[in-house]
Amino acid sequence: MAVERLMSTRAQMAFMITILVQGFVVLAMVAATFAFVNEHVDLNLVQYKTIPCYLALFILAEMFELLMAFDALRLRNVIQLVGILGFHLALVVFAAIQVHETHAALVATQPTSWINSGGSGSLWRKVLPYLIVAPVIIAVSWLSLLFWVRQLYMEFGWAIFHVVGANPAMKTMYQFYQVMICLLKFDFFAFVGVTMQLLIVVLQRNSAEFGLTIAAIPVVLFLLIGAGIAVQREIKWLMSISLVLMLAAETYFYKLVRFYEPASKEQYQTTRATLTVFTIVAFLLLFTTFAVGLRCFADFDKGLQESKLHGQSYKPVPTNSTLTKLDLLHGDYRLSFSQT
Template identity: 35%
Template sequence: MYVPSSKWTWAFMLLILLQCIISLAIESYVFGEFQASLRSPSDDPNTPSGALTIPTYLALFIFGFLYQLVLAYDALRAKNTIQIIGICIYNLGMMIYSSVEMDQVNDAIKGDPRQNIEGLEPNNDIAPGTYVKLRPFLIAAPCVIAFFTVLLSLVAWKLYDEFAWTIYKHISADLRLKRRYLQYQIYIALLKFDFFFFLGFTVQFLVVVREGTTLAEVIITSIALPVTIALLFLAAYITRRESYVGQCGIIAVYFAGMAYFVFKLVRMWDSPREKQYAPVRHSLTTFAALTLVLLVVTIVMAFVCMRNFHKGLRPHVQKRKVPDANAAGAYDQNGSRVHGYDGKDGNAHQLNHIPPRMTID
């Protein structure tokens, strides 16, 4: 079991944990007040979809912050600077999501005729004055995350310097090989973040957007979730194995995913069915937009990683355990042990300590 070894690794992990506790406490209070104010239980089939807004937000916040804890632990254990930076950006995305929550809850409770949103309060489905009680906590949520984002960014800057030596020992002084390894790390980190944002969009769609959704669409969306998870693991495996055919297939899947999210965005804002999405339209739009941005960057990095195939990186990304002193040596571009390394072409170099990593990494 990994134990943080420096004050900065301890600080980063404790900040993530503290943010998780405070944010979930705020969301739990909002959830409790909201549920207590409803006129009918949220599991009633006749309950308006707006009543599912707060429970869905709470579920996503719980998963989001717990997933962030796992990512932080993995990044510190592996001394992965790229993933540490990614966690700070991820935190920024959570702040945007919590900011959208305030406007979305206001629309769900009070309604908005301009956007065809039927509120719970005008229909007497919730106690009057509920939003007034929730508003201070809805404002506090993004403020807390913003505060911790600043602190995490400062600590990440310190960790960048601390982990730089580890990368140097792993990849040596070959700048080209070091650059290829960092590009691989960026790609793997993107896969991990893609998973959360796709999951967040899918959960909101399945839970809140019920009216008018066909059974076939629900089944297809439900099946797409485990398939996507499997594809993300497969994408990491293919990159480690350096398969051109497999990488081209994965990139084609990324483009199909982009087409899916563009289709959903168009349906949410400019189609006869846009009213179905009204209760969570802003939230779904946020997730869809962030996922599209991540997919574009992921596609770019997939091409970059494919360009780096068979250039000496494979032994470094395939090894999972720290080799002993006798196992350290040089490897050629096919992964075979060699005893001489001139450091000219970057196709072979000394394999030193490689930190253990998650399966997807």
């Protein structure tokens, strides 16, 4: 049995093509929605800013998912593939929420013209089919991705033995490390998603909240990058700082109160649902990252650092064809691999 080169198997190609095709179709639907709305209303008005934000977030999401997919295939990382499935489901939810938020932006309670009437022939009726197609395409493509991830699991499932051998304890520690790195990547997307919405849709440039949001960007980037370096190289002082900053960053959850308190709820009217979902997901992701980070910290200096630094290169590795997956799971021998 041998590991094939990157993007040389049917499962790998199909997985990437599925993400590419659904990305193109969904972005086409979102772009069409943006174009129709932009043709008839002033997108600089507060109530319509959810539309350009919708486009920007989906461009970010599709690019992020594509990079994450390629990265998972490059590293033969099954955990990251599962994370992509979860992310794809979140895109279904986000696309569905946008139907509600676009309706809130375009349809007025007291319409003054066909543009904001919501009736037959209105702008809302014109963009509704495009809004509906997006979550449907994402949901259908998720089923396809689910099938191909199962195939890739069979293809990549043995790879961790090449990195850490058959020791069950080492395997568990390495899996927690993979989960930590994967969580940090999704933390980045969640933070950028919340920040983008606040800066594009809600906050005024001359407000104190705008300045605080801008100031938080380098702090959070330092946190995520620092945590990734610390957990990979097992730098205890940097990991300690990163964990403390994660707890401090949880205070960002106060934004959720701002979305609903009487003094500011009108400011968030057209984006409240999306911002609420993004903020809660970001909070849960960061809390989970903190918990997994503590576990990874406890695994420092236990012989895993070399595997973290050098164990995930994607090169064809021939293996003994007489070894079966059942043999690998028993772990009663040491595996030996040679580079081609």
